[in-house]
Amino acid sequence: MNQQLPFSTDIQIAICGSAGDGTIATGDILKRAMARAGYNVIAFDLYPPEIRGFGKCIARTRITSEQVYALKPRSDVLISLNDAYAIPHVHEVDDFGAVIYDDTPIAAVQEGEHISGHLAPAHLPYAIPFREISERTTSGAKSRNMVAVGYLAGLYGIPREVFHDIIQSKFKTKPAALTESILTAFDAGFVEGVATFHLGFNVPSEAPQSDEKDDVIMMSGNDAVVRGCLDAGIKTFFGYPITPATSIMEKLAVEMPRQGNSMVQTEDEISAIAAAIGAGFTGTRSATATSGPGLALMTEMMGLATIAEVPVVVFVSQRGGPSTGMPTKTEQSDLNLAVYGATGDGQRIVLAPTNVEGCYWCAGKAFEMAERYQCPVIVLLDLYLSNRYEAVVLSRINPFDQDCNTGVPKHQTDKPYRRFEITDDWLSPRAIPGEKGLQHVITGLEHNEFGRPNDQADVHAQMSHKRHQKLHAALTHPDITICKRFGDTGQVQIGLLGWGSSFGEILEALFKAQGEGITCAAMKVVMLSPFPTSEVIAFMDDCDAVLVPELNYQGQFANLVGAMVGRSVHRFTRVIGTPLHVDDILVEVRRLCDDPTAPPTPVNPATTQEKLT
């Protein structure tokens, strides 16, 4: 679809307002409309932890004709629905960018309180009376946000029908009069926008229509997880609400019963994973979803699933920590807990997708892997990935294997059944309750091949070996990206090694560095456990210096890499609660290029170039 666009477009729009202004809803309409119009879209919202604290909300949407991987550090347009909140963000509007604001505040304002006094000389001011237009055309001022988005559409000459479709589908469960009023407000803004002096951006006068728009779906990381679960044939889900994972559970609560399946809200996270493991024992595909604090509670049960060899899938969306930390801020700081958090040597499979499409694949493949390798599988997301929207293209053919179980062959049922039989591939045939003659007990105690408790030295050694060895096959599991190299081939000056949601920023930094003549490659590691050691070593062999940017304090991924490959890497860590800044990574790349032995820059928010909070 991208190739059909006649012009190269790359516009980022930030909408800033107070909770209650409809900021996030406006951003939602904008991104869906632009995706419908055939653009690539990446969007990410910031909102306060309070529901009605009049906290600051920002919805950023990047609209492009080419594939991009992250938001830009600076936006082209800022729409202010609340000047007090928007003023600190004026500086993030690019030179020759526009600031759209209400020229008629509700009350007289002191000098400096109006956004117009904060614009830089290079900014284009667009003052329009949102509130007046809303009040004139609808019953009140509540539709200010719709006037604003209508104005934006008119300004850019985007066909209003696309927006009408999206608004109608978004509000289809609401009274028709409300939808009508919203459309009226939108149109009033649109007319204003069309009549205004247009922005000089390189925008197609008529947005191209995608021929196969059904394949292009605007979805968040959590939406993609849900879609992956459903396509993989999930039968039971047990969960406990926690930000930012709750929307997985809420969407499954809608979709699973439609397929005749069960979503149960449990009393806590321990119960959630315990029930998911109980369901896994019966042979059905089962999962739970949580964040760091919930995963901490689940670690004992993860160990049980490991030793009892029961499949279970756990989606973990990280947020700022430790403890309750920053529930509505993003961070990549639960890697240690996901990879190592268990009693004993409890290795499990950990997948960390890097984009929304990856969330879909990892979710579906997690069920295949849990079943095939009879173990827990963690899919590690974070708030940025869970809540970020991208237009993704999904195949209409379900790509997931619906049955990866190693069952017990019929002719073996007359022999005493060994649930934990040592086999060539370390995977034991698994019987499930209901199968006659194969009754057995699984246990969290160390056990022999029959599953009987046994703590003899040779039994524990053999079973520990089995539980680790069987996971190696996951590194060659079909149709999943374990790790992947991007950028320049051959020997390069700088290698960027990354994981999870921040890999988008890493790729953007890579392209900028290449533009400056630095030879540069990047590798994303999707499977964190078991670790693709040989691939990472091969990549590092090609790099004069290796930089590992990530969103946590210690450099948890850098530690993992160091432990697995036995080489040192350059850390680049930030704990800012927001995505990494592309330009900050770029600065570090340049520095490392000049002096490959440079010490790392300190993890101090004050050193970050511009704060996007």
Next chain:
Amino acid sequence: MTSVTQPVYLEEKLEDIRESGRLIYRSKALPTWCPGCGYYAIVEAMTDAMNRLGILSEDTVVVSGIGCASRFPFFVDTYGFHTLHGRVLPVATGVKVANEALNVIGVGGDGDGFAIGGGHIPHAARRNVDITYVLFDNGIYGLTKGQTSPTSVTGFETGTSPYQNQDNPLNPLLMLLSYGASWVGQAYAGNPHHLASMLEQAIAHRGFSYLHVLSPCVTFDKTSKTYRNLGMAIRDLPDQHDNRDLMAAMIEARHQETPALGLYYKEERPTLGDGLKTIVERSRNKE
């Protein structure tokens, strides 16, 4: 109330058991409990109840937690899951939600159920998960060699209460009745025939059934809940007790000093599985 009223001859007893057919429910593993432990009687009563109900071994899952009682699944020939300390009910709930056709029986001790696992009981009860929860109450932690439990009496001396336990014991029956369990009964390991009949009713009940089994720890409790003391204290529920009357059940449950055996309370109401089916129907009608 003692169960042995006439001499029992081993040969005859074994013949009875063989003829009954209940041996098929016993696993080949020998129980690992101390000689004289009341839990042997629970295994016997369980196989007896399963045999009388005619349920199939392969369609039955016994889920347990951690503790002496939780070794139970190894001694019956069904599917079994020996899980974590206190997590019997969540795991059992998962098994039942995933496969309604299975008979799911949860077993565990007083520490497992009412200390570490206490938070799960109200939710299994209110959801009316169609499982049977058999709680083996010996009022002590046996597998860790004798410490106080939530049902230990005040004044009990153990390894962790050398100067006597100062906490009040919980009243499990009163808790279960107020949580909304749809079947609540009590039995005594020293009366295996009554125990078997209570287990049979509990398993047959459609909904969450809770059977509290009083059972002495012969190794670590020489003073409190012994066969002698329990044997003297227990009584039957009054003949006129109406097991549809929740308040009457609660009044009876208050007498912990003289525990009454029998069915305290029973009601029929939709199970978790019924609720999930309703949700499926609603979701399809709403589309």
